Amino acid sequence: MPPQPPSAASRDEPVIRDRGDACPGALRLHAADDGFLARIRIPGGMLDADAALLLADAADRLGDGHIDLTSRGNAQLRGLGAGCGGELQSVLVRAGLLPAPTHERVRNIVASPLTGLDRRGLPDVAPWVAELDRLLCASAAAAGLSGRFLFALDDGRGDVTSLDADVNLAAREGDGGRALLWTAGQADALVVAAADAPRAALTAAGYFLDAAREAGTRAWRVSELPAGHALDAGELGNRLARAGIPATAARRSVAPRGPAAPEPGVVEGPDGSAALSVLAPLGRLTTPQWRLLAGLTSRMRLTPWRGIVIPGLSPGTAAEPDAPRTARDAVTARDARTVRGAATVRDALSALADAGLVTRPDDPWRSVTACTGRPGCAKSRADVRADARALLARPVPPAAGPPLPVHWSGCERRCGHPRGTAWVDLVATPAGYDLTAPGAAPRHGLTPRELPAALAAVHRTTSHDAAKK
Numbered sequence: 001m002p003p004q005p006p007s008a009a010s011r012d013e014p015v016i017r018d019r020g021d022a023c024p025g026a027l028r029l030h031a032a033d034d035g036f037l038a039r040i041r042i043p044g045g046m047l048d049a050d051a052a053l054l055l056a057d058a059a060d061r062l063g064d065g066h067i068d069l070t071s072r073g074n075a076q077l078r079g080l081g082a083g084c085g086g087e088l089q090s091v092l093v094r095a096g097l098l099p100a101p102t103h104e105r106v107r108n109i110v111a112s113p114l115t116g117l118d119r120r121g122l123p124d125v126a127p128w129v130a131e132l133d134r135l136l137c138a139s140a141a142a143a144g145l146s147g148r149f150l151f152a153l154d155d156g157r158g159d160v161t162s163l164d165a166d167v168n169l170a171a172r173e174g175d176g177g178r179a180l181l182w183t184a185g186q187a188d189a190l191v192v193a194a195a196d197a198p199r200a201a202l203t204a205a206g207y208f209l210d211a212a213r214e215a216g217t218r219a220w221r222v223s224e225l226p227a228g229h230a231l232d233a234g235e236l237g238n239r240l241a242r243a244g245i246p247a248t249a250a251r252r253s254v255a256p257r258g259p260a261a262p263e264p265g266v267v268e269g270p271d272g273s274a275a276l277s278v279l280a281p282l283g284r285l286t287t288p289q290w291r292l293l294a295g296l297t298s299r300m301r302l303t304p305w306r307g308i309v310i311p312g313l314s315p316g317t318a319a320e321p322d323a324p325r326t327a328r329d330a331v332t333a334r335d336a337r338t339v340r341g342a343a344t345v346r347d348a349l350s351a352l353a354d355a356g357l358v359t360r361p362d363d364p365w366r367s368v369t370a371c372t373g374r375p376g377c378a379k380s381r382a383d384v385r386a387d388a389r390a391l392l393a394r395p396v397p398p399a400a401g402p403p404l405p406v407h408w409s410g411c412e413r414r415c416g417h418p419r420g421t422a423w424v425d426l427v428a429t430p431a432g433y434d435l436t437a438p439g440a441a442p443r444h445g446l447t448p449r450e451l452p453a454a455l456a457a458v459h460r461t462t463s464h465d466a467a468k469k
Contacts, residue, residue, distance in 0.1 A: 015224040016217045023147030025105035026092050026242025026357050027418040029085060034064070036080040036378040040097055042102060043071030044111035044129035045155065045302035051095035052294035056287040057080065060093045067290050069283040069306040071319055071416050072150065073110050095171060100137035104271040105147035107133055110163060113303040115155040117275045117311050122155040123171035123194065131151060132198040136428055139202060144209050147218035147364050161262040163419045167196050167204045180235075182252050183208070190240065191245040208237055216422075245265040261305035262359050266345050273314065274345050279307040279358035280367040282385055283416070289355055304419070306369065308357075313345055334366060364392055370408035371415040373428075382428035387448050391438055394452055403459050404437065426451070 023039070024030035030037040040055070049333045053077060059067050060090035064079030080088070092098040109129055116124030134150060136142045152165035156173040170180045171194065179197040182189040183204055192200045208231060212219040215229040222231060233249065240247045267275040278298070280289070283306035293300055297312040353359040356364050373375065388408050405423040411414065412427060424437040431445035446454055 012280075015219060019218050020218070021146040021148055022372055023105060025147060026098060027085065027089060027101060027104055029080060029289065031340055031373070032078065033374075033378045034079050034107075036082060036084070038063075038077045038080060039070065040077070040092065040095065041107040042074050042302055043107050043109040043133040044126065045113060045304075046111075046126065046129060047294075047300050047302065049294045049298035049300070051097055052300060053283065053291060054091055054095040055097075056290050056294070058088060059287050059290075062088060064367075065287050067285045067287065069285070069302055069308075070264075071112075071304055071306070072108055073302040074108075077304065078372075086109035098430050099133075102143045103137045106145040106149065107136060108143055108147070108149060109133060109151045109153060110160045111153040111161050111303050112155040112157055112166065112242050113262050113307070113309050114157075114267060114275070117269055117273075117309065117342060119142050119270050120155075121270070122157060122173060124170055125153045125155045125169070128169065128198050134203055135198055135202045136205075139206075142202065148207070148220045149208075150221075151202075158440045160304060164223075167201050180250065180252060181247070182233070183231045183236065184232065187252060189239055189252040190233060190249045191250045192240065192245055196245045197344050200240055200245050200247070202246065203239055204231075204236055207231060207239055228326050244459060256436060261425045262303060262307060264307070264359050264363065264366060265361065266349060267309070269311075273312060276310040276345065276349055276352065276359075276429065277307060277315060278310075278349075278352055279305070279363075279366055280370065281356070281358060282306075282370050282388065284385075286356075287351050289357065292352070292355055292412075293357075306426050313348070321415060367403050367405045368392060368408070369405060369416060369418060371410050371413075373408070373410040377410055378411065378426065381430060382410055382433075384426075384428060387451075390448065391451055391455070407454065424455065 024037055026038050026040045044255050055067060058078050059065055062080050062084045063077040067080065068078060069075040070076060089353045092449040098104055108208040109132060111125055115122065116126055132153070150163070151165055152160040152168045154168065154170040155173045161168045161170055164184065166184050168182050172178045172180060174296045177194050178190040178191055180195050181192055181197065181200050208222055210229060211225055212231045215226050217224070217226060219225050225231065228446065237247050237249065245413045262277040264277050265277055267277055269275060293308055293310060296310050299311055301309040301311065303309060317407065334374060349359045368388055369378065370388050373382060405418045405421060407414065407417045407423050407425060409417065410425045412424070414427065417423065425435065427434045429445065433446040433451060435446055435454055435458070437444040440458050443454055
């Protein structure tokens with residue numbers, strides 16, 4: 001496994017901080033080399049078309065005309081001007097994306113993107129997302145969580161519980177009335193009623209805040225608590241009991257079954273409906289691409305793997321887009337009608353591929369991620385996205401099996417690296433790129449011209465299947 005970023009702390013070396021976290025938000029903009037950056041939390045990645053179109057308008061008027069997807073299913077606007085904060089806030093309020101300004105950075109909730117949409121027959125945890133978000137925004141204490149603290153709400157398939165969340169909820173497969181609750185690093189879980197699950201998750205977050213305060217280290221995440229203040233399942237059970245939430249101990253048994261990220265393509269639903277699953281190359285969408293997706297069914301879900309799921313399609317054709325409200329929306333509606341005019345959902349997927357989105361599992365872009373790199377980040381030593389595009393333009397040799405993700409990083413921080421899986425790690429250094437991969441000898445100082453052969457050698461000997469052994 002490639003080395004972890006510095007934020008992955010060991011309790012043998014407790015993290016002691018002298019400040020709060022500087023994680024960007026919608027109101028706390030981050031100054032980057034390409035302008036200011038705003039990160040908009042979208043709990044569960046669940047977004048309606050009205051909000052999505054308002055975001056696109058803001059990206060065009062205030063930013064660089066793109067929307068970036070994050071590894072937590074949130075959205076980012078880049079290239080913002082220094083004086084746009086008030087106007088952006090007004091847009092987000094109108095979009096319903098700023099229900100509690102004091103809590104806007106703590107609404108970090110990931111949820112199984114296909115919950116309720118496929119034929120797995122698993123419980124639908126979408127209602128948990130809305131309720132947990134409501135509880136978070138109503139809790140004065142929850143405003144003390146860092147912008148990095150993460151909740152994962154899993155429907156039992158084990159996808160988002162692989163993302164190193166601080167508080168995990170997982171529906172029990174075959175037992176839709178109950179859920180498992182555990183915090184990061186715990187082998188034991190607690191069983192609670194599904195109806196109590198969001199309240200139980202908030203109680204677990206409160207336990208963390210108390211432990212962090214007692215430790216005095218200003219920990220941002222559960223994994224950063226010193227050993228003497230680590231969260232205990234028994235104490236969490238006591239706190240749940242005091243909150244009127246019955247809980248029993250159980251061994252944690254949720255593990256990924258198959259690929260964590262939704263496969264690109266058509267997702268057949270349980271009631272004859274269908275959904276489309278696509279990925280954005282390097283997690284970056286133009287506003288025309290974004291509007292096209294938003295106009296298909298008036299709903300979209302952003303995934304922690306920088307993908308988009310469009311629910312609510314009929315099995316034959318895509319849905320009629322809403323009537324356009326502006327000239328720009330009229331162009332989007334025209335493009336959406338092109339997709340809708342396809343004879344089948346698969347034809348609609350092909351039209352999205354023509355728009356530059358990843359729609360096939362074998363698309364090489366599916367396994368490539370990157371940080372922002374130059375020119376947007378001052379710490380980056382390379383334009384990693386340009387280097388990734390140049391390499392992907394070349395023929396890709398066959399791999400021994402499904403290739404591991406390749407993550408391009410402009411520096412040792414490895415921002416945006418994959419979670420819940422092994423990956424091939426490319427890090428820019430003053431001497432070139434360093435390459436590490438499971439089961440392979442590290443390479444140092446590789447030039448862009450040397451990278452194709454080096455990655456081909458790794459892919460011939462390493463795959464998802466090999467990495468599991």
